[in-house]
Amino acid sequence: MGRTTLLTILCFIVILLDFYCYHAILAVFKNWKSSTKQFFKKAWWTVSISLIIGVFCAIYLNLFLTARAVILVAFFLTSIGKMAMFPFLLIDDLRRLAIKIFQKKDAVKAEQAANTINVGEPISRSSFLVKAGLITGAIPLSSLSWGIISGAYDYQIRRVNLKLPNLPKAFDGITFAQVSDIHSGSFYNKTAVKGGVEMLLAEKPDFILFTGDLVNNLTSELKDYQDIFSKLSAPLGVYSVLGNHDYGEYHFGKGTSPAKVKNLQDMIASHKIMGWELLMNENRRLKVDGEEIGILGVENWGMGRFPKYGKMELATQNTEDLPIKLLLSHDPSHWRGEILQKYPEIDAMFSGHTHGMQFGVRLKDMQWSPVQYIYKEWAGLYQEQHQQLYVNVGYGFLGYPGRVGILPEITIFTLSRT
Numbered sequence: 001m002g003r004t005t006l007l008t009i010l011c012f013i014v015i016l017l018d019f020y021c022y023h024a025i026l027a028v029f030k031n032w033k034s035s036t037k038q039f040f041k042k043a044w045w046t047v048s049i050s051l052i053i054g055v056f057c058a059i060y061l062n063l064f065l066t067a068r069a070v071i072l073v074a075f076f077l078t079s080i081g082k083m084a085m086f087p088f089l090l091i092d093d094l095r096r097l098a099i100k101i102f103q104k105k106d107a108v109k110a111e112q113a114a115n116t117i118n119v120g121e122p123i124s125r126s127s128f129l130v131k132a133g134l135i136t137g138a139i140p141l142s143s144l145s146w147g148i149i150s151g152a153y154d155y156q157i158r159r160v161n162l163k164l165p166n167l168p169k170a171f172d173g174i175t176f177a178q179v180s181d182i183h184s185g186s187f188y189n190k191t192a193v194k195g196g197v198e199m200l201l202a203e204k205p206d207f208i209l210f211t212g213d214l215v216n217n218l219t220s221e222l223k224d225y226q227d228i229f230s231k232l233s234a235p236l237g238v239y240s241v242l243g244n245h246d247y248g249e250y251h252f253g254k255g256t257s258p259a260k261v262k263n264l265q266d267m268i269a270s271h272k273i274m275g276w277e278l279l280m281n282e283n284r285r286l287k288v289d290g291e292e293i294g295i296l297g298v299e300n301w302g303m304g305r306f307p308k309y310g311k312m313e314l315a316t317q318n319t320e321d322l323p324i325k326l327l328l329s330h331d332p333s334h335w336r337g338e339i340l341q342k343y344p345e346i347d348a349m350f351s352g353h354t355h356g357m358q359f360g361v362r363l364k365d366m367q368w369s370p371v372q373y374i375y376k377e378w379a380g381l382y383q384e385q386h387q388q389l390y391v392n393v394g395y396g397f398l399g400y401p402g403r404v405g406i407l408p409e410i411t412i413f414t415l416s417r418t
Contacts, residue, residue: 151403153192168291177205180352181394185221207236212243212330217251219266243330281314293324302331356393356406
């Protein structure tokens with residue numbers, strides 16, 4: 001099924017849902033004045049039809065990224081709210097249908113007399129269900145709206161003690177930071193972004209890792225934020241890799257057009273300007289007091305539809321003598337898809353990519369997000385035998401310009417032998 005066909009079907013379903021919710025609301029508020037009903041009708045259908053047209057424009061026309069995000073998020077929020085209403089409306093319709101089918105006329109009258117809630121002003125069971133649906137529909141709408149206001153830049157520092165038995169003594173107690181999925185093309189608040197960078201620098205890490213997705217589609221999105229991220233520095237360096245969004249494929253397609261090649265060259269140059277060492281299937285040695293560990297970085301390697309540019313055979317070259325190897329690989333599916341099977345010498349891998357779907361619950365002893373049904377490893381620290389993986393849920397956001405429950409993350413690791 002093509003994208004256009006799928007989108008058309010989705011919009012048709014949304015229109016049916018609009019009709020259903022619209023008439024249910026009018027039935028409950030039947031005492032509205034004629035002028036109020038007319039205003040509601042115009043407002044409802046103007047917003048609904050505009051959003052549907054806007055979705056097609058956002059996907060097929062070259063709109064500004066911010067405009068596309070606003071349209072798609074508005075469509076998403078309103079659709080979620082209506083879908084939350086739907087079960088209540090359906091229950092009420094099925095209830096009334098059952099009354100018509102199975103009860104006689106006098107039983108219907110008795111049922112109507114009984115179906116009132118004797119607290120304050122009487123309210124019919126139908127009215128109660130529809131109003132309950134309206135309240136339920138407002139919950140996801142309000143929470144997701146609050147996530148835009150408060151969650152998008154609410155940076156959280158998460159501290160992890162990374163135990164590596166083979167760690168050289170000189171590195172015991174060394175700290176480093178991980179940042180991932182900046183997605184600079186989505187930002188709209190430079191002051192807040194700068195504040196997050198200052199939070200990281202206040203931790204004074206010995207080195208910094210960035211695990212991909214610096215932009216959404218084009219290197220030019222970094223223009224207004226390059227000076228901010230250039231401030232990220234550490235005594236032992238800043239090391240980075242590319243994510244699936246950094247190649248320009250979502251804008252230029254999968255070919256090798258001159259514009260796409262130029263975009264990637266600009267991306268590589270931007271890392272150099274910021275003072276970040278971009279590792280494209282290569283490695284670096286970190287030396288402290290005459291002892292060394294390895295930082296390895298691969299290009300994007302993901303299961304399923306995501307590109308597999310990573311070449312571990314190149315990244316691991318000349319690292320046989322290193323007692324510890326830390327791997328930067330954007331997509332956590334690389335760990336289970338290749339690392340665990342073929343590269344037991346990798347002690348720890350660092351990824352991002354999932355964003356924790358920017359929605360869920362993350363507490364000290366439990367976490368949940370819909371993304372866990374797609375990725376087995378999606379947030380935090382994982383271990384199988386002696387190998388470990390840490391998935392950072394991201395510094396920025398993509399699509400939905402906010403976060404609910406899964407807040408933007410700066411991870412501070414402390415290396416230890418025990």
